[in-house]
Amino acid sequence: MPHVTIYSSDYCPFCTRAKALLKARGVDDYEEIVVDGKPDVRAKMTDMTGRTSVPQIFIGDRHVGGCDDLYALDGRGELEPLLKAG
Incomplete structure (x- = not known):
């Protein structure tokens, strides 16, 4: 499984939702x-992603975006293959 990195905030409901989906897909x-x-740290995240909001999620070297992007990827059936690659 590729390395997963999540830039997050402690008080972010979208971060919580994204982490819950990853856990449901076997990412512990x-x-x-x-x-x-x-x-x-936020400036580094912004430089890497072009976005200032959290969460920002990376699977391996691929920036998949935020919570809505992660759910869309899952809805298209592309999340699990991406998690199993590498």
Whole structure:
């Protein structure tokens, strides 16, 4: 399974939803990078993604986007194959 990284916030319901979907798809081990109170970390996330909102999710080296993007990927049947690749 490829490495999963989630840029998140402690008080973000979308982050919670995204992590719940990943768990439902068998992802129990992921790197969570909390951006709360860390403007340098949020700036790095923004530079990498072009987005300022959380969550921002990476599967391997691929930026899949935020919560809605993750659910859309799952709805198209593309999330599980991506998680099983690598």
